[in-house]
Amino acid sequence: MGPAGQLTRTLNKIFTPITHPLLPMIAAPGQLSAAQINEALHSMGQMPKLDIYGIGSFKSTSQAMFFEKCFNELSLPHQFLFAERTPKASIENILRRPKFGGAYIDPPLIAASAPYLPALSNSARAIGQVDTVLVRSEDEQPVFIGDNATWKGIRATLTRDFVPSAYSGRAALLLANSEADASASIFALKSLGIGPVYTIGFRAHGSLSTEVEPVRSIEDVKRLEQPFVIISALPAEKSLLVVPLLKHYRVDGRNGGGQNGHASTAAGAEVKSAGKVFVDLASGPRKADPLAIAASAGWTAYGIADVSAWTTVETIRLLEGQNVCYDFVRLASGRLG
CATH class of the missing domain: 3.40.50.10860 (Leucine Dehydrogenase, chain A, domain 1)
Structure with missing residues (x-):
């Protein structure tokens, strides 16, 4: 591609083909990356510094x-x-x-x-x-x-290893101190067609309350539909409260040795697991790592580092x-x- 072709690629704003330095090869000589196009646009005054x-x-x-x-x-x-x-x-x-x-x-x-x-x-x-x-x-x-953007980050985390359709019509369990702490998670779950959504620690109101049911007792926990997703929006000092639920709804026949998905621990290691999905939104020091516990019970687990990066x-x-x-x-x- 010559200078004229590069200029049209730079100025075009719809479906412009680009390359990337990490690709093993480029489709043709002279192809531009997104970074090179941005540099060119700025030099031509088409992308002002903000x-x-x-x-x-x-x-x-x-x-x-x-x-x-x-x-x-x-x-x-x-x-x-x-x-x-x-x-x-x-x-x-x-x-x-x-x-x-x-x-x-x-x-x-x-x-x-x-x-x-x-x-x-x-x-x-x-x-x-x-x-x-x-x-x-x-x-x-x-x-x-x-x-x-937070709900988008949560949704992107949930769909990293599972296609969106895998969540449709499945149940979810959400723990939080308040509706404000959980509202982005509820919106993300609903965008995937999840329902019902069971809540512990708060009650949903308004437009987000449809198909959202509070869990009031241990008997409710025993009766509710098996959750495919558990999200904990509890603070770090309370994050271990989710552990009994992870063990109660553990993936049948799993002990953390599956082949799909991963659990990102606080130390950055990845533990292979499969099946249901657990997301821990807590940030900060804690006595134990719920992600490692979830992985050992067969859950595909993600932490705040994953959600923050996607956000x-x-x-x-x-x-x-x-x-x-x-x-x-x-x-x-x-x-x-």
Whole structure:
């Protein structure tokens, strides 16, 4: 491909064929990667440098540190800035800055408390939380849209080793201290056609409450439909409360020696397992590792490091409309669990 062909590839915005350095070979000489196209667009003034913000508490700075690595991987010209979460008026001030190109917010905003976001995605409205702010142009004026990427990260984790149709019509069990902690998980489960969803520790309300049933007693646990998925949104200090359920609903005939799926432990090792799916959203130190226990009971288990990496992939896709490789994000993020 000559210079003229490379120019048309660079300027085309629909179904542009690209290559990648990790591919064993390129289809033809002169093929461009996404990073090379982004570099060319920026040099031609078609991709201006913007400020992308991470807005949150000091605890979320570890995630902020590798966002810039993802931008570098895609050769995006943008600058990543971290802003400490302060009174809500300061978030609106950040949105009004001239080079504002979008933001992720951790912990997320309550959607109803952000009047400066005139538009909300369907997911942000249903979940009631905004963790991503997008900028779109309307009549040459910026329009801010509140969105939610967390549910996308949970869904992507669930479908990493299982096709979406594997979840349709299956039951799920969800543990959390409150509906707010569980709402993104409920939305992700419902997007896969899962139902019913049984809950422990909270009761769902509003649009998310359809086919969501609270578990009130041990007798309820014995009677409910066998869950194909268990998600724990409990904090780290309570994360071991899920262990009796993992053992009670263990995969029949499994002892952790299966061939499909994996369990990502806090130490980064992978333990082979199969069957049902367990996701632990707890972050921080704990007395024992629920993921290892789940794997030994035959569950395919994922931790917060997996979900955080997928959420970052989905956040960048929302902000930039471009894909960064999950494996790169997982490696760049290091140990998050």
